[in-house]
Structure formats: structure tokens, C-alpha cells
Amino acid sequence: MPSRMIVSRELADFLKLIAHPDRLRMIEELRLGEKDVTGIAAALSLPATRVSQHLAQLRAHRLVDERRAGRNHFYRLSQPHLAAWIVDALQFVDVRNRLAEGDHIDSARALWTAQSRNTSH
Amino acid sequence: MPSRMIVSRELADFLKLIAHPDRLRMIEELRLGEKDVTGIAAALSLPATRVSQHLAQLRAHRLVDERRAGRNHFYRLSQPHLAAWIVDALQFVDVRNRLAEGDHIDSARALWTAQSRNTSH
DNA sequence: TGCAAGCCTGCGAAGATATGCAGATAATGG
């Protein structure tokens, strides 16, 4: 049983799970703490249905924990370090784009690295 | 222009690019140095055509560098640190699987972390 | 020059993903 094949499949599933612009932004949105579905949707200007569907996927893979309070469902990262690990990936994104499109990446790194809450997405 | 949207798209593209079992194994295979297409295919027991197609994708995003010597094309990671960053992701793969399926993940981490060359894939 | 080895690309079928919409469930406040 080639364990490397099994693990590479699991790893690929995990990477596919987070390899979506909305889900990446959602993960970074939860970086500093929990937030409910409507709050996430509003912060990212996405339809709540879509956010809920993405959350279902993250939930299925145990990437987020859910807490219900009244009719609101609050989500948080089950492993907060995930957000930092993702930001680390920015160093690998195509260098051509970085040079061509200016400092989008650096500014996003700054936004996603900042400790304080802000509203610019 | 919300730079966060732009970056999350680029980041998602990058993650999608590596989110494939074959490509993950190829990246780890190149961890310790360059290898030609046939060598990679043999090491991973994959058809050479498939390896070539995967390499074309990695090449298009500048994740690998190519060196031609005679009829052989040797590839290497353009950013060797990428392999280590990927191994770091193992900490995030679903904990249920880790508990249920034994230590596949730990054994793969050991294999992929080892400094010496070996032939067990 | 001709043939084989090593790679690459184009193409099409099969499979996987994304996403809006409609409908369902659950909690809250009259």
C-alpha cells in the first residue's frame, strides 16, 4: 500500500477544497475570530446562499467549527494557523504577475497580515 | 479595484495547480534535485504522457525550470522551498482520516522529509 | 539519410465543480 499515494490524494483534496477565491477570502475573513453567515456574506459582498454552500464544504472537511446562537450560525477556523499558512503561499504565486500587475500581492499580504480589523476587501 | 479579490484569484489558481495527486508527488519527487520526464514517470509509475502534461502546467505557472540536454528534458523546482511548504499542509488534513486510517500521513511526512534518496513511493 | 528515443501538443469523452434558484428547516417575536 503506497502510503504516498494515499496521502497525496488526501492532500490534493484538501488543496482543492481551499483552492477557490471565495473560500480563500472566507478563511482569511475568519482569521481573527468567528463570524456568522450573513456577516461573512456582507463582508465579502457575496450571496448568502453561496457562502453557506462554501461553508458546508469547509465544514465537511473539519476546517471550520460551528457554533449556533439563536438563528445565527457562527463559524470559526478549527485551526487558526491555516490562515497564516495560506498567506505564506503568496511567495509562490507567479513572479511574472507580481512584476506585471504591481504590488497587489504585497498589499494583500499586508491586509491579510494586519492584526487589526478593517473593512476593505 | 479590490486587490484582495485579485490576489485570492491568483492564489486559488496556484492552489488548483498543485491540487492534484500526481503533481504533488512530482513536486516532492523534484524536492532533492532535477530529474527528466522519463525518470519522473518511472519513479512514480505514471505514463510519461501524463507526466509531460502535468509538467506543462507547472511550467506555464513557472513552478518548475526546464533544462534540455540531448533529447532529455530535466526539470527542477524553481522555488525548492515549495516542497517543504506543501509538507507543512499535512497538519491541516482532516483529523478524522488521520485517526481512522492510521499513520499514513505521518509516514508520508517522514518519507517526504527525509534527506536521503529512496525508492519507495 | 533514416530510424528510434524522448517529449510535446491537440483532441474528445468522461468526470468533477460551480452556482443560481426553489424549497425546506429552525428559531424569534408578535
Added chain:
DNA sequence: CCATTATCTGCATATCTTCGCAGGCTTGCA
């Protein structure tokens, strides 16, 4: 109870990915 708010799920369509196969290009060598 009934309406409303917040969220979830099922479904159909559109879109993207994967992967084998056929064919093409280049280099090495007889």
C-alpha cells in the same frame, strides 16, 4: 399559531479538468 429572519439542501445547467490516444518535433546514432 403565523410571519419573518437566518441558514441549509436539492437540483439543473454551465464550465472546467482529467486522461488516453494519435500525431508531430527534435536529437542521437548507425
